Amino acid sequence: MQVQQKLEILADAAKYDASCASSGTERRNSRDGKGIGSTTGTGICHSYAPDGRCISLLKILLTNFCLYDCVYCVNRVSSNVPRARFSIDEVVQLTLAFYRRNYIEGLFLSSGIIQSPDYTMEQVVEVARILREEHGFRGYIHLKTIPDADPDLLARAGRYADRLSINIELPTAASLSALAPEKDGAAIRISMARLRERIDAGKDKTVSGKRPPKFSPGGQSTQMIVGADASDDRTILSTSADLYGRYRLRRVYYSAFSPIPDASPVLPLQSPPLVREHRLYQADWLMRFYGFESHEIITGEQGMLALDMDPKTAWALQNRAMFPVDLNRAPKSTLLRVPGLGVRNVQRILAARRVRAVRLDDLVHMRAPINRMLPFIQLPDHHPGATLDAVSLPARLKAIPAVPQQLGLFM
Amino acid sequence: MHSVYLKHETDIEGWRTAARQLIAHGVAPQEVDWYVRPAQDVAVQEDFFAMADDVTNLASPRLSGVSQENAADNRRLMVPRQLVELVRPVILHQAPERFGLLYRVLWRLQRERGLMRLAGDADIARLNVMAKAVRRDMHKMTAFVRFRETVVEGRQRYLAWFEPEHHIMAAIAPFFIGRFAAMDWTIMSPRMGMHWDGTMLHFLPGGKPEALPAEDAGEALWLSYYRHIFNPARLKLKAMQKEMPKKYWHNLPEAELITSLIAGAGTRTQAMLERMPEPPRRKIIGYQRKLRRPDIAGGNE
Numbered sequence A: 001m002q003v004q005q006k007l008e009i010l011a012d013a014a015k016y017d018a019s020c021a022s023s024g025t026e027r028r029n030s031r032d033g034k035g036i037g038s039t040t041g042t043g044i045c046h047s048y049a050p051d052g053r054c055i056s057l058l059k060i061l062l063t064n065f066c067l068y069d070c071v072y073c074v075n076r077v078s079s080n081v082p083r084a085r086f087s088i089d090e091v092v093q094l095t096l097a098f099y100r101r102n103y104i105e106g107l108f109l110s111s112g113i114i115q116s117p118d119y120t121m122e123q124v125v126e127v128a129r130i131l132r133e134e135h136g137f138r139g140y141i142h143l144k145t146i147p148d149a150d151p152d153l154l155a156r157a158g159r160y161a162d163r164l165s166i167n168i169e170l171p172t173a174a175s176l177s178a179l180a181p182e183k184d185g186a187a188i189r190i191s192m193a194r195l196r197e198r199i200d201a202g203k204d205k206t207v208s209g210k211r212p213p214k215f216s217p218g219g220q221s222t223q224m225i226v227g228a229d230a231s232d233d234r235t236i237l238s239t240s241a242d243l244y245g246r247y248r249l250r251r252v253y254y255s256a257f258s259p260i261p262d263a264s265p266v267l268p269l270q271s272p273p274l275v276r277e278h279r280l281y282q283a284d285w286l287m288r289f290y291g292f293e294s295h296e297i298i299t300g301e302q303g304m305l306a307l308d309m310d311p312k313t314a315w316a317l318q319n320r321a322m323f324p325v326d327l328n329r330a331p332k333s334t335l336l337r338v339p340g341l342g343v344r345n346v347q348r349i350l351a352a353r354r355v356r357a358v359r360l361d362d363l364v365h366m367r368a369p370i371n372r373m374l375p376f377i378q379l380p381d382h383h384p385g386a387t388l389d390a391v392s393l394p395a396r397l398k399a400i401p402a403v404p405q406q407l408g409l410f411m
Numbered sequence B: 001m002h003s004v005y006l007k008h009e010t011d012i013e014g015w016r017t018a019a020r021q022l023i024a025h026g027v028a029p030q031e032v033d034w035y036v037r038p039a040q041d042v043a044v045q046e047d048f049f050a051m052a053d054d055v056t057n058l059a060s061p062r063l064s065g066v067s068q069e070n071a072a073d074n075r076r077l078m079v080p081r082q083l084v085e086l087v088r089p090v091i092l093h094q095a096p097e098r099f100g101l102l103y104r105v106l107w108r109l110q111r112e113r114g115l116m117r118l119a120g121d122a123d124i125a126r127l128n129v130m131a132k133a134v135r136r137d138m139h140k141m142t143a144f145v146r147f148r149e150t151v152v153e154g155r156q157r158y159l160a161w162f163e164p165e166h167h168i169m170a171a172i173a174p175f176f177i178g179r180f181a182a183m184d185w186t187i188m189s190p191r192m193g194m195h196w197d198g199t200m201l202h203f204l205p206g207g208k209p210e211a212l213p214a215e216d217a218g219e220a221l222w223l224s225y226y227r228h229i230f231n232p233a234r235l236k237l238k239a240m241q242k243e244m245p246k247k248y249w250h251n252l253p254e255a256e257l258i259t260s261l262i263a264g265a266g267t268r269t270q271a272m273l274e275r276m277p278e279p280p281r282r283k284i285i286g287y288q289r290k291l292r293r294p295d296i297a298g299g300n301e
C-alpha cells in the first residue's frame, strides 16, 4: 500500500480525537543549527478544517487494526472499515516532510491496540524516540498512552513527549464497561495518577538543586465523548471537575459523538447537537478561569446546560439578586461573573479604576460586548433600573447575536 | 510646524530620537508631521534580534550618540514600561498615523499620570487595538507560511510566498530562523523578501508569487491529510473563517479543497446515517485482558 493511501485511512481513523493542541510545553528552538524545530508555548494552528477544528499537528494512528471492541469507535475490531498500518519510518518521514514545509507543529500519534498493549506502546514510543534522538526533532509531540501498558513504557513516552493523554472516553464507569468492554476505568485513573506524579516530579527541583529529567512538560489531557451514553451535563462536568482536581489535567476535551462509517447498532442514531459540546466547553472554561463550581453552572432542566444561551448569562439570569454589579467597586471574583466580561477586560477595569472611575465610554473603547452587559452592571453614568428584573430579559439577551469569538473569550 | 522624516517604515530608532527631542523642546503633538522616506533600497531595522530589548533604551540614558545634555533630558522623560511594550508592535502597523499617535501618547504621559492604565482612553485603546492587530498578523504568518521544496545546485531549498498586512517581515524572522536554522529558505512578499542561507539572513526587494516552484510531492500528501482529517458530520464554517479568514486562502494550498469538502459533507453524513449495520466481515477472536498488576485486578475479572 502507498503512503498516501495509508495516510488517508489513518487520518480518517484519528479524526475523532478532538485534541490538536500544541500548547503548554517548554520553549525550544534549533538556532544551533542541529536538528529541526521549535515550540512557542502557546501553540500554533496551521490550518482549520471546515469542521471548525484547528489543525496543528499531524494527527494519525500508527495502525487502525485494533483488538478492542469499543462500540463508539470507528476502529473497533467488529467494524468493517479499511485497515492500514504505517511503518515507524513512514511516520517519522511524514512528520519531518510536513514540518519542513511549515504545515504542522508536530505529531499527535495514537494507535489501535495490536498484539498487546505493551507491543503497541513500544511502537508508538519508538517513533518519538527516533524523531528526537536520530533527527533532533524539537517540535511538538503528543502521544496517546495505553493505560494497560507497562509503567516503564509510559515513563519512556514521557521523556520524548510534550504531552501525554489517556482518554477517559465516557463520563461514568458504568457507561465505560457497557460501551468499551475491554477498557477498565480503574486502570485509566491509575495511569493518570502515575502520570501526574511523574509530571509533578519533572517540575520540582531536587534538594540538591539539580533539574530532574523532563517528563511531558505540556502535562496530560483527556477526552470524553458526549452523547453516546445517557449521562447528563451535570455528570459530565462533575467528572471533569474531579479529573482536573485529582490528576491536574491540562484539558478535558469534549467530543460530541458523531456519525461514523460502519456504526455499531448499539449506538444512539441521533448525535447530540454540536451546540451542546460548545456549551460544555464554555462551562469547563468557567470552572477553570472564572471561579465557578461545577454544580453552580447547571441551570437548565434535568441536569443539562441551557442550549440557547451561554452558561454565564444563564447563571446570571438565575441569580439576578447579585446584580447589578458596580464595576468600580466589586471585587475581581464578582467582576468575573458579569456576562460579557472576560478575564482580560476584568484586568483592564481593575487597573483603570485605580486611576479614575470607569464609565460607559471606557467599555465601548475596550470593545466589550456592552449590549449583553448593560442589564447586569452599574456605572456612574449607567444603571439598569427595571431592565434587570424584567420578565422579558432572557428573550432580549437571546436576541443579541453572540459574536463568533474564540471559545471562552467572550464570556 | 515640524516635520520628521523617518528612514523606513519600521524606523523605531528614528522615531525614538525625534520624539525625545520634540518632548525636550516642548513641541505639541498637533505641531508635528511624520513622514517615511520613500524606500530606495530594502531598509529595515537591521539589528532585529536586539529589537525586543532595544526599545527599552527609550528611557535609558545609555544611548549611543546622546550628549550629556540629552541624557539629562532622558531622565526627566516619563516612559512607563507599558508604553515601551506597545511601541514595538505599533511601529510595525501599516497605518501611517501610528508615529503621531505614539508621540501624542508620549506627550500626554508627561502630564497625565496613570494614563497607560486607562484601557478605556481612546488613544490607549487605539494603541492596544493596533498592537493586537500586529501580533495577530505575526501569529498568522507563523501559521500560514507554506514552503515548497525544490532543489537548487544540489541543495534543498524551501520557498514561500506570503502577504502580511503589516510591516512584520523582519520582526518575524527570528521565529523562522529558530525553527528552520538548518534549512535554506526564502520567504517573499510584495514589499520585501528574506532569505536564510543556513548562517545569515539577507533581505531582498519585493517579488512576485510566480517565482514559486509549481510542484511539490509533500504538498500532495498534505492535501490528502486535510481531506481526511475533516469530519463531514460537523460543519462549523464560521469557526473556521474566524481563525482562517478568506484573505489568506489564496496562499494556502489546502484552501482549494474547502468548497468541495463543504459541498459533499451533507451527502456523506446522510450515507453514514442510512447505512444498515453490517456484521463484521472478519473473524473476531475475543480479546483477553492480561492482568499484570495486582493493583488494578478488581475482583470481577
Ligand code: SF4
Pocket: A066, A067, A068, A069, A070, A073, A074, A075, A076, A077, A111, A112, A113, A180
Ligand atoms: S481501543 Fe477502543 S477506542 Fe481505541 S482504537 Fe481500539 S476500539 Fe478504538
